[in-house]
Amino acid sequence: MTMNEQIKNLLGFLAKSPTPFHAVENIAIRLESAGFERLEEAKAWNTVQSGNYYVTRNDSSLIAMRLEQVGGDTGFRIVGAHTDSPCLKVKPQATQCRDGYVMLAVEVYGGALLNPWFDRDLGLAGRINIKTLSGSIQSRLLRINHPVAFIPSLAIHLDRNANEDRSINRQKHLPAVLMRTNEDQHDFADILKNWLVRDDPELEIDHILSFELSLFDCQPPALIGLHGEFIASARLDNLLSCHAATEALIASKNDVNKLIVLNDHEEVGSASMSGAAGPFLESVLSRLCKDNEILTRSLQHSMLVSADNAHAVHPNYADRHEPDHRPLINTGPVIKINHNQNYATNSESEALLRVVCEANDINVQSFVTRSDLGCGSTIGPITATRIGVRTVDIGVPQLGMHSIRELAGVQDQIDLVHVLRGFFDHANWPF
Numbered sequence: 001m002t003m004n005e006q007i008k009n010l011l012g013f014l015a016k017s018p019t020p021f022h023a024v025e026n027i028a029i030r031l032e033s034a035g036f037e038r039l040e041e042a043k044a045w046n047t048v049q050s051g052n053y054y055v056t057r058n059d060s061s062l063i064a065m066r067l068e069q070v071g072g073d074t075g076f077r078i079v080g081a082h083t084d085s086p087c088l089k090v091k092p093q094a095t096q097c098r099d100g101y102v103m104l105a106v107e108v109y110g111g112a113l114l115n116p117w118f119d120r121d122l123g124l125a126g127r128i129n130i131k132t133l134s135g136s137i138q139s140r141l142l143r144i145n146h147p148v149a150f151i152p153s154l155a156i157h158l159d160r161n162a163n164e165d166r167s168i169n170r171q172k173h174l175p176a177v178l179m180r181t182n183e184d185q186h187d188f189a190d191i192l193k194n195w196l197v198r199d200d201p202e203l204e205i206d207h208i209l210s211f212e213l214s215l216f217d218c219q220p221p222a223l224i225g226l227h228g229e230f231i232a233s234a235r236l237d238n239l240l241s242c243h244a245a246t247e248a249l250i251a252s253k254n255d256v257n258k259l260i261v262l263n264d265h266e267e268v269g270s271a272s273m274s275g276a277a278g279p280f281l282e283s284v285l286s287r288l289c290k291d292n293e294i295l296t297r298s299l300q301h302s303m304l305v306s307a308d309n310a311h312a313v314h315p316n317y318a319d320r321h322e323p324d325h326r327p328l329i330n331t332g333p334v335i336k337i338n339h340n341q342n343y344a345t346n347s348e349s350e351a352l353l354r355v356v357c358e359a360n361d362i363n364v365q366s367f368v369t370r371s372d373l374g375c376g377s378t379i380g381p382i383t384a385t386r387i388g389v390r391t392v393d394i395g396v397p398q399l400g401m402h403s404i405r406e407l408a409g410v411q412d413q414i415d416l417v418h419v420l421r422g423f424f425d426h427a428n429w430p431f
């Protein structure tokens, strides 16, 4: 894939993946087009030999692997990333009629920056579970790509201090306008049914059982800047890394065991059946290693590169950064270090990553937070704790993390794919 194709492909993936369910579906399609075979966790894996495979859990997490040897102790080169992003999720009793409007009730998922959600053209997407007329229970993905909702700001005339001290009450201020009405009741399930039948006219729905839906910004991702050197999009944290991990795995050589693990629920602490604190990765590795002794030896020969975006220095808020650690956009991936273990990087894993970057002629930056500020975390330390694998936390530098529209660099995405592929293919591995 050329550079331009790679970026075009990323923008398409971001636009088509408003939720982790859609991201996993789109990555699965990409993997299958590259010859990866789908495995089911609920079936026997005794026919799995060397080759290319993938497996999903909860339709929202995915592990893809290129296997050279099954049942051996030579270890795995692993790249991790997360499929979820902060957003607004629809509450079970979704609609209320108020003051002439049908309003959509939402819950804040993860550490969303809430201000940018106002005055946006919002679509709706996620997973819906239905009962059909024949009695079967089915799970369907929905993506309403045109703006159906809007969270209007309060006019400045009604709040003269808005620019100085407006705060957001999550319960009162975030419900989204869906439509004008003079009724006092509204059936959201009917709308969902109509959308599903429009997508699949053969579908005979008896009723909607449940749903996990989120709002998303309909504005498509774009290349911006005088030279088109920036990528502006929702969910760059961390679909950019999911995309880079997938492309690096597909492009890598087939000579050692390698895999990517893309987990849901990082933004809410990772503790779930499909999150990094859950047993998904460990379960897959133990099935590949066949027994505990081999798994233990294998993990000692393994390494995880956890890829999750880092904070670039913001030119308008430069004092929020440690003065000597100020990552710049389009200047190479960032190694994230926190000796209190909010990041899992240690000097050994950092050294190995630096060797890979040197071998591939990629500049690398480092990030440490100011000593008087808290520090974020990611799946790296959680996975390291869960399975005991040496880990380095890296990521492309970006601005506006957790906004509805974030900013990253074109060159950084290209460099990230290059580094991850270099990690998969590096010949002189010391363990």
Ligand SMILES: [Zn+2]
Binding pocket: 082, 237, 238, 266, 308, 309, 378
């Ligand atoms: Zn992240």
